[in-house]
């Protein structure tokens with residue numbers, strides 16, 4: 293039987309742009325291929341039935357890379373911790389192929405850990421198995437939180453021993469295939485600016501608008517240049533998407549860890565889950581990456597950093613888009629962000645339509661209570677989901693009745709009670725449903741990941757990993 297993953301109708305959209313944007317590369321050959329994760333939820337999105345795709349098919353396509361298509365290591369630069377780095381690019385991955393989803397949108401299969409490329413510098417082109425496991429888990433839980441994220445399609449253990457400074461070594465190896473809207477990064481444009489190629493910038497931007505912002509084009513066709521009216525709208529839409537994305541991270545309690553411009557997608561999708569961490573308790577200074585010595589990418593800095601990355605991008609896009617227009621678009625970032633963050637936090641608290649002043653007050657009291665009490669960030673929302681009862685409207689003493697430090701929750705409790713007063717029985721029922729939808733059962737704080745990894749590394753026991761994935765979906 294032919295391999296459904298190999299017989300997909302691959303569209304060479306990036307390849308069609310020409311060789312200025314990539315290098316053709318080969319995959320590494322691995323001593324072993326053990327499929328550790330396959331994402332059956334993604335297969336229907338590309339028109340495949342999971343029963344038709346066997347484990348061997350994943351291994352053949354995404355472990356052994358039996359395929360004649362050229363694999364493309366994409367070229368990019370980026371600002372890393374504030375410093376411009378012109379030595380980046382896909383150093384351990386490539387664009388495997390692009391496919392049209394059943395929703396008619398274009399998707400990328402991108403690898404991670406598939407071998408050395410011209411951009412590997414002195415590194416090995418590999419991904420540790422732990423790194424792969426962490427990325428699979430982050431993407432799935434962020435998806436559960438409603439974050440616009442890339443997801444892993446497969447993770448295959450590859451039987452090599454890797455040496456890493458941040459893992460006991462030798463450590464096990466893997467290769468991952470990521471399913472995303474696009475692997476075009478802010479840094480892809482920054483590189484074109486660095487080489488002073490406005491022609492290539494414009495060509496790539498037109499491609500991005502065509503594929504990922506096509507609604508703008510339909511609404512704004514002008515006679516002379518069909519893109520001319522879209523450029524500013526594209527940047528405005530990107531500002532909106534990034535503001536929304538960072539609000540989604542903040543509400544989920546997610547700290548990405550490495551918000552360099554090479555890790556920011558031009559489609560506004562979230563990706564690259566390396567040293568990320570979910571905050572255990574509400575702490576603005578929480579920093580995920582051990583090498584982030586100054587705390588530049590700490591939890592509370594994320595909106596600011598994303599805004600400043602958007603500002604840096606203006607430099608690269610100025611060859612095509614009017615600077616003044618981009619500046620005025622970016623001025624809207626804070627409003628977009630606050631609007632989204634407020635709304636998401638209200639949903640986690642069970643509310644849908646609160647007046648802005650009420651929402652702001654409840655948000656402020658929630659953050660104060662979470663900060664002062666240092667109750668688990670995830671635990672608080674999960675307990676709210678589990679304990680919430682329509683009876684809270686009529687009896688304030690039932691609201692978080694057994695909270696350990698009652699004086700710290702009291703102002704929050706009073707206000708929450710006050711807000712419930714106008715709610716009908718029906719509305720309270722809807723709140724119960726909303727609390728379930730927006731507050732997942734499962735958390736992904738570090739000890740949770742470490743315990744899954746411990747079972748894998750000590751006993752080669754993968755059951756806790758599969759159980760955790762199941763709990764994420766529940």
Ligand SMILES: Nc1ncnc2c1ncn2[C@@H]1O[C@H](COP(=O)(O)OP(=O)(O)OP(=O)(O)O)[C@@H](O)[C@H]1O
Nearest residue numbers: 380381382383384411412415416417418555564566
């Ligand atoms: N083990 C490695 N071998 C070769 N290059 C590497 C390795 N680890 C990181 N790099 C390169 O270092 C740069 C920054 O790495 P970073 O961790 O942000 O990206 P990545 O995780 O490899 O990939 P992606 O951003 O696609 O998730 C990239 O150019 C990346 O390709």
Ligand SMILES: [Mg+2]
Nearest residue numbers: 554555563564
């Ligand atoms: Mg990266």
